[in-house]
Amino acid sequence: xxxxxxxxxxxxxxxxxxxxxxxxxxxxxxxxxxxxxxxxxxxxxxxxxxxxxxxxxxxxxxxxxxxxxxxxxxxxxxxxxxxxxxxxxxxxxxxxxxxxxxxxxxxxxxxxxxxxxxxxxxxxxxxxxxxxxxxxxxxxxxxxxxxxxxxxxxxxxxxxxxxxxxxxxxxxxxxxxxxxxxxxxxxxxxxxxxxxxxxxxxxxxxxxxxxxxxxxxxxxxxxxxxxxxxxxxxxxxxxxxxxxxxxxxxxxxxxxxxxxxxxxxxxxxxxxxxxxxxxxxxxxxxxxxxxxxxxxxxxxxxxxxxxxxxxxxxxxxxxxxxxxxxxxxxxxxxxxxxxxxxxxxxxxxxxxxxxxxxxxxxxxxxxxxxxxxxxxxxxxxxxxxxxxxxxxxxxxxxxxxxxxxxxxxxxxxxxxxxxxxxxxxxxxxxxxxxxxxxxxxxxxxxxxxxxxxxxxxxxxxxxxxxxxxxxxx
Numbered sequence: 001x002x003x004x005x006x007x008x009x010x011x012x013x014x015x016x017x018x019x020x021x022x023x024x025x026x027x028x029x030x031x032x033x034x035x036x037x038x039x040x041x042x043x044x045x046x047x048x049x050x051x052x053x054x055x056x057x058x059x060x061x062x063x064x065x066x067x068x069x070x071x072x073x074x075x076x077x078x079x080x081x082x083x084x085x086x087x088x089x090x091x092x093x094x095x096x097x098x099x100x101x102x103x104x105x106x107x108x109x110x111x112x113x114x115x116x117x118x119x120x121x122x123x124x125x126x127x128x129x130x131x132x133x134x135x136x137x138x139x140x141x142x143x144x145x146x147x148x149x150x151x152x153x154x155x156x157x158x159x160x161x162x163x164x165x166x167x168x169x170x171x172x173x174x175x176x177x178x179x180x181x182x183x184x185x186x187x188x189x190x191x192x193x194x195x196x197x198x199x200x201x202x203x204x205x206x207x208x209x210x211x212x213x214x215x216x217x218x219x220x221x222x223x224x225x226x227x228x229x230x231x232x233x234x235x236x237x238x239x240x241x242x243x244x245x246x247x248x249x250x251x252x253x254x255x256x257x258x259x260x261x262x263x264x265x266x267x268x269x270x271x272x273x274x275x276x277x278x279x280x281x282x283x284x285x286x287x288x289x290x291x292x293x294x295x296x297x298x299x300x301x302x303x304x305x306x307x308x309x310x311x312x313x314x315x316x317x318x319x320x321x322x323x324x325x326x327x328x329x330x331x332x333x334x335x336x337x338x339x340x341x342x343x344x345x346x347x348x349x350x351x352x353x354x355x356x357x358x359x360x361x362x363x364x365x366x367x368x369x370x371x372x373x374x375x376x377x378x379x380x381x382x383x384x385x386x387x388x389x390x391x392x393x394x395x396x397x398x399x400x401x402x403x404x405x406x407x408x409x410x411x412x413x414x415x416x417x418x419x420x421x422x423x424x425x426x427x428x429x430x431x432x433x434x435x436x437x438x439x440x441x442x443x444x445x446x447x448x449x450x451x452x453x454x455x456x457x458x459x460x461x462x463x464x465x466x467x468x469x470x471x472x473x
Contacts (some may be wrong), residue, residue, distance in 0.1 A: 002467065002468050004467070005463060005465060005466075006025075006385075007463050008025045008461045009025070011026050011036040011041040011380070011458070012024060012332070013288070013329070013336055014027065014289055014292070014334075015288045015335075016287065016289060016290050017287035017290065021443075025382065028381055029381060029383060029384075031336065031380045032337055032339055032377070034378050035336065040458060040459050041457070041458040042405075042455070042458070043456055044338060045366045045367055046368045046371045046374075047341070048363060048364050048368040051090075052361070053086060053091060053093055054093075055344075056084070056093060058344040058356055058358065059321060061077045061078070061079055061345050062079060062105060063078045063106035064354070066354060068349075069132075072087050073088045074087045074133070075362050076096070076121075080099070082097050082098040083137060086362065096137050097121075097131070097136075099126050099129075100126050101126045103123025104123065104124040104125050104152065104167075105123065105152045106124075107154045108121055109154040112179075113130070113184050116132055117133075118131060119133070120140055120154055120161075122151050122154050122163065124152025125150050125152075125167070127139045127148045128154070141186045145187040145188060147176070147188040149168075151165045154214070156216060157232075158235045159179055160175050160177070160179075160199075165211060170211065171205050171207050172211075173202050174188055174200075175199055178197045195237045196236040196237055200237055204223055209225045209226050210225060212224050212226055215257055217277070220232060224252070224257075225251075226251060229245040229249070231243055245275075247280035253300070253301055255303060256303045257303060258305045259305070267298065267301060269293055269294075271283060271286025271289070272328065288335050289326065289335045292316075293314075295316060297314065297319075299315075300315065301322070302322060304346045304353060306353040306365075307351055308331050309328060309329055311325055311326070311348075313325050313343040314326060321358075324337055325338040340375075340377055341371045341374065343355050343357070344356040352365075357371075357372060369453070369455055370453060377450070378449060379449035380448045381446070382445045385443060386443040390442055392470045393469045393470075394441065394444055394466045394468050395466060395467040396412050396419075396440065396444060396464065397437055397464075397465040398437055398464070399434070399436075399463075399464055400435075401433050401462045401463070402426060402430075403425050403456060403460075404429060404456070405454065405456030406456055407424055407425070407451045407456070408422065408425055408456045409448070409449045410446060410447070411447040411449075412438070412444065414439045414440055414443065415439060415442070418439075419439045437464070446464075
């Protein structure tokens with residue numbers, strides 16, 4: 001028998017891109033509701049209620065927006081039937097506008113018309129709605145100004161409002177007049193004085209390949225279509241140029257696209273992609289959650305960027321609503337998955353990620369020790385490894401770790417058997433938890449989890465002592 005040490009120096013993220021035997025010891029093929037910031041392994045924070053009033057129909061919410069106006073933060077939702085608003089400190093959600101035709105999608109945009117700031121909402125079935133935060137919501141534009149189209153996508157680019165998603169003209173891209181003099185973005189008509197100050201439209205591709213998303217970067221407008229991608233260059237109609245982007249990619253829904261700086265990220269069923277300014281590239285680490293995405297439904301994926309992380313809400317387990325959150329740490333390049341709750345809306349504001357939870361309440365994410373009272377069930381499984389020696393039988397002896405918190409549950413899996421025990425984490429960060437292990441096999445792994453929603457943190461990695469016995473031939 002030969003004593004060996006198996007060490008996990010730091011904890012990273014989920015990695016399903018390779019055989020478990022070949023991934024880093026600090027990565028996990030399967031983990032939920034854990035956080036590895038700083039290389040520590042900790043039960044992730046939950047979310048806390050930000051506003052007490054519950055949304056009247058959270059399951060019907062198409063989009064959540066956060067808008068600051070007159071010193072008040074407002075949460076605005078779009079449903080098929082209309083718009084609802086909740087100001088911080090308000091007692092209940094209020095109906096802001098009712099739609100004449102049911103909305104099929106939702107897109108928000110803030111902009112100024114003359115000297116007044118408005119929130120616009122497009123639903124893809126009726127005229128755009130505008131709201132100044134004080135008066136009643138009103139219709140945006142007019143038939144005379146050619147701006148009454150029932151579009152579903154909005155974007156600002158070089159001071160003009162661009163729109164698409166008109167069911168009557170699926171591949172049409174509209175743009176407004178350039179604001180100035182008597183012109184506003186509510187006017188989409190051409191100008192007799194110059195094409196460079198007037199509005200207009202262009203057909204991008206064919207109707208059989210409809211426009212599904214608009215996203216402005218610093219020097220171009222990306223035009224997503226169902227089966228293709230185009231980009232519009234130029235700063236005025238006289239020099240607009242539209243080019244197809246020749247890239248192999250899986251098409252995202254427009255709500256799954258997130259801007260960070262001048263880069264657009266989006267999650268699809270085949271992993272994460274990004275637009276680098278010239279073309280679309282698949283992220284080098286996109287396969288790290290491929291097994292998770294293989295069983296997920298991204299048809300209603302909602303994305304948001306907050307601080308240094310990307311968040312994508314998806315459906316899992318046949319759920320009819322988004323019930324899991326994929327998180328991606330941009331600086332560290334690590335994926336994690338959070339679940340055990342429902343996400344009807346997702347929006348970042350001021351460094352805080354807000355979500356509309358299953359009960360219709362607006363909550364602040366990554367705070368508190370529960371999901372608004374519901375226990376957090378967290379676990380982390382280490383890779384199943386044979387340590388590069390399939391001949392040797394490994395007999396697990398002892399586990400060593402430092403950390404803090406409540407009870408940690410440990411499962412040692414080897415040779416087709418599982419040994420379970422739990423321990424209270426050390427009282428001092430200088431103390432080391434020593435726990436005896438048992439079981440033997442040619443390969444092994446550990447599963448660390450919490451109990452009854454308790455929090456714990458493992459700091460400084462984990463070490464195992466084991467005996468390796470080679471077969472005598």
